[in-house]
Amino acid sequence: MVIILKQAWGSQGLTSDQASNCFCITPPALEYAGSVGALHAFTAQGAHVSVASFQNVGIHLSLKGACHMPGKFEVYTDKAGEFRFRLKASNGQAILASEGYKTKASCLNGVESIQKNAPNDARYESKESKSGKFMFNLKATNGQVIGTSELYESAASRDNGIESVKKNAPEATVVEVTA
Structure with missing residues (x-):
């Protein structure tokens, strides 16, 4: 509340x-x-x-955080001219990033796919990097990676990141920003 x-x-x-x-x-x-x-x-x-x-x-x-303020998807153009998005939690922390897309429409479709797939536990792939850090990918129903997390120091932090995506993505707003 x-x-x-x-x-x-x-x-x-x-x-x-x-x-x-x-x-x-x-x-x-x-x-x-x-x-x-x-x-x-x-x-x-x-x-x-x-x-x-x-x-x-x-x-x-x-x-105790009962009234959730949704996160936001920031859509931007990278230095190579590709469209990307990042999901930020309500506290401003980036929790998920996309690949590069050739068109803005494709990028926005990626956002919609994140919103659709985020609540589904089966869509998350938890991984450990070669350097011993932890991360996750969110995948679409076809198995394609649609979002990648940052690297975390612990598996527990990674799992908290997944919960944050599940909580923030479905209702997140979309805003355009400059890189």
């Missing part, structure tokens, strides 16, 4: 769909406890503070 003071919505960049998954309170609900008191009350319940501003903007608290 995310708790957001109503006047802080715009500054949080929430879409109406994301806001509908959040519980909102008005400033008077926090006034009796005071902003700092409210912060302590929420952190005592295991809250993770993702954004905190106690002035006129308000406070935004995320209770």
Whole structure:
């Protein structure tokens, strides 16, 4: 659950769909406890503070990540002129990258394939590199690799990366960026 003071919505960049998954309170609900008191009350319940501003903007608290903010696919042109995408989690960390595509339409089809295949455990191939680091590929139904992870120091971190793709990809937005 995310708790957001109503006047802080715009500054949080929430879409109406994301806001509908959040519980909102008005400033008077926090006034009796005071902003700092409210912060302590929420952190005592295991809250993770993702954004905190106690002035006129308000406070935004995320209770154990229950209100998920989707990631995004960044589509860009590489130095060789090919189209690529990378999936970034809601925290901004890149969690999956594509191969190069000759056309933007093909690249966007790759994004759609990621979104379709990401929830399916059978589509992930967990691997260990020659250097002893861990990674994974996400494959389409035809077995073709459609996304590759970064290298991780441990198998557990790699597995967390897979879970992050499963969580972020299906609802991720697509944005065009410069490389």
